Amino acid sequence: MKNISLLSHRKEEPEQGILYLVGTPIGNLNDISPRAINILANVSLIACEDTRQTRKIMNKFNISNHLVSFNKENSLKKIPKLINDLKAGKSIALVSDAGMPGICDPGEKIVFHAKSKGYDVVCIPGACAAITALVSSGMPSSKFIFEGFLPKKKVDREKILFEISKNQKTTIVYESPHRLKKLLRELLDFCGGEREIFIARELTKKFEEHVSYKIDSAIEFFKEKEVIGEITIVIKGIHKKDNEEISESDLKKDLNELTNAGLSSSAASKYLAKKYGIKKGIIYNLN
Numbered sequence: 001m002k003n004i005s006l007l008s009h010r011k012e013e014p015e016q017g018i019l020y021l022v023g024t025p026i027g028n029l030n031d032i033s034p035r036a037i038n039i040l041a042n043v044s045l046i047a048c049e050d051t052r053q054t055r056k057i058m059n060k061f062n063i064s065n066h067l068v069s070f071n072k073e074n075s076l077k078k079i080p081k082l083i084n085d086l087k088a089g090k091s092i093a094l095v096s097d098a099g100m101p102g103i104c105d106p107g108e109k110i111v112f113h114a115k116s117k118g119y120d121v122v123c124i125p126g127a128c129a130a131i132t133a134l135v136s137s138g139m140p141s142s143k144f145i146f147e148g149f150l151p152k153k154k155v156d157r158e159k160i161l162f163e164i165s166k167n168q169k170t171t172i173v174y175e176s177p178h179r180l181k182k183l184l185r186e187l188l189d190f191c192g193g194e195r196e197i198f199i200a201r202e203l204t205k206k207f208e209e210h211v212s213y214k215i216d217s218a219i220e221f222f223k224e225k226e227v228i229g230e231i232t233i234v235i236k237g238i239h240k241k242d243n244e245e246i247s248e249s250d251l252k253k254d255l256n257e258l259t260n261a262g263l264s265s266s267a268a269s270k271y272l273a274k275k276y277g278i279k280k281g282i283i284y285n286l287n
């Protein structure tokens with residue numbers, strides 16, 4: 001791996017032997033930069049998740065170029081071949097189905113391999129659903145936590161949900177439309193109904209919708225609705241009071257102190273739940 005690359009951008013793009021990460025639209029095809037179009041039109045080949053998706057962009061901007069499939073299923077097999085292409089002096093554009101390659105797709109693996117073999121990787125930035133939702137949410141957006149898709153395995157999922165419940169920073173989560181209601185119920189269990197969330201549906205598309213509610217009202221809002229389209233969820237962090245740290249161990253300590261002082265576990269959990277804005281059951285279960 002090279003430690004230093006001086007990428008002056010004085011030369012004409014694309015250059016030989018470079019992997020370009022090209023941000024593409026998350027819906028509205030006009031959200032693509034002239035620089036991205038130039039790279040897509042002139043690289044030796046485009047590695048893309050789904051050739052049908054990438055062709056929509058190419059057709060819109062009259063680009064014709066060689067497409068190679070690079071997705072979750074075939075990425076490990078394809079990486080050595082793509083590295084060989086870089087070695088042969090080819091330039092490669094990597095695109096995902098939508099947004100920034102490397103965010104919740106196999107892009108990060110090829111970036112790792114290309115860099116560890118000493119090839120330069122240059123990003124042509126574009127839209128990202130997480131950032132688009134975050135800045136539209138009205139929640140603190142200068143410091144945030146991005147969780148991507150939550151794990152499916154219960155124990156791993158609950159660990160992240162617990163972390164979200166006590167994050168002081170805004171959290172961003174991706175979710176599929178058919179799992180949104182389940183996730184909202186889980187957020188209710190872990191964060192309580194009062195926590196504010198922002199659900200961005202179909203960002204940049206014709207039927208873009210922003211739903212800003214507390215968790216319990218959001219559940220009510222979607223109750224009778226069939227959820228369709230792409231969804232990004234932004235969850236407000238809990239309010240930090242007087243520099244109080246609220247790690248799991250601190251919560252346990254507080255709980256012990258209160259119960260040792262004679263409060264029942266239930267009353268102590270209720271008190272701490274209110275103090276830190278965390279669901280009572282979560283604190284009770286730390287017992």
Ligand code: SAM
Binds near residue numbers: 105173200
């Ligand atoms: N690479 C993409 C990016 O930069 O945002 C994300 C890819 S991830 C595989 C796909 C997920 O992103 C979707 O399931 C959805 O949660 C979110 N997403 C993508 N497009 C979106 C849109 N137009 N509106 C809301 N969320 C979107």
